[in-house]
Amino acid sequence: KNQVEQSPQSLIILEGKNCTLQCNYTVSPFSNLRWYKQDTGRGPVSLTIMTFSENTKSNGRYTATLDADTKQSSLHITASQLSDSASYICVVSDRGSTLGRLYFGRGTQLTVWP
Amino acid sequence: EADIYQTPRYLVIGTGKKITLECSQTMGHDKMYWYQQDPGMELHLIHYSYGVNSTEKGDLSSESTVSRIRTEHFPLTLESARPSHTSQYLCASSESDPGQGKETQYFGPGTRLLVL
Numbered sequence: 001k002n003q004v005e006q007s008p009q010s011l012i013i014l015e016g017k018n019c020t021l022q023c024n025y026t027v028s029p030f031s032n033l034r035w036y037k038q039d040t041g042r043g044p045v046s047l048t049i050m051t052f053s054e055n056t057k058s059n060g061r062y063t064a065t066l067d068a069d070t071k072q073s074s075l076h077i078t079a080s081q082l083s084d085s086a087s088y089i090c091v092v093s094d095r096g097s098t099l100g101r102l103y104f105g106r107g108t109q110l111t112v113w114p
Numbered sequence: 115e116a117d118i119y120q121t122p123r124y125l126v127i128g129t130g131k132k133i134t135l136e137c138s139q140t141m142g143h144d145k146m147y148w149y150q151q152d153p154g155m156e157l158h159l160i161h162y163s164y165g166v167n168s169t170e171k172g173d174l175s176s177e178s179t180v181s182r183i184r185t186e187h188f189p190l191t192l193e194s195a196r197p198s199h200t201s202q203y204l205c206a207s208s209e210s211d212p213g214q215g216k217e218t219q220y221f222g223p224g225t226r227l228l229v230l
Contacts, residue, residue: 043223
């Protein structure tokens with residue numbers, strides 16, 4: 001069964017600290033993996049996208065890594081800011097259909113405290 | 115910031131009422147989607163469209179219906195709302211895959227629906 005599992009479910013860190021969010025998936029065949037940031041009451045916004053051949057992708061203070069062999073990805077946030085408080089969603093796309101179906105994780109709820 | 119809009123942002127309505135959730139995008143995207151998301155849960159695809167006059171049901175069974183008469187507009191309708199329809203509804207759009215497997219969906223702000 002194609003699934004996307006994220007950990008931890010929630011995380012609280014102090015402003016200025018770093019953190020790493022995890023994503024494990026069983027989606028096959030694999031096309032790409034995205035990390036989205038979803039602020040409370042808003043729609044998700046894409047942070048990074050990686051295909052099979054890409055191991056790492058950065059977007060400012062966000063760095064995503066992908067290990068396609070172990071089917072794991074991580075999102076590292078450096079020098080966290082209060083505005084980083086949000087849900088971070090891992091999304092994996094397959095190549096099994098013309099739709100390029102997306103499998104969503106439940107997200108990690110990150111709270112940054114001052 | 116993506117140019118995709120949803121109205122209303124919040125809606126409280128009684129059981130049995132007919133409602134239409136609006137979604138519009140100004141990016142000229144062919145593909146549009148409707149997702150349902152409950153608090154702390156993953157997004158579930160309920161409808162999608164590849165273009166004008168094309169609509170398909172998604173993975174999650176839904177009593178809602180959609181239409182795609184214009185490229186930029188993808189409304190979702192519930193003929194008779196029930197408390198079980200209470201949820202957040204997210205609309206998204208994407209351009210046709212540029213061929214590199216990096217198609218990105220752009221999401222609207224969502225509509226939070228409460229059916230009493």
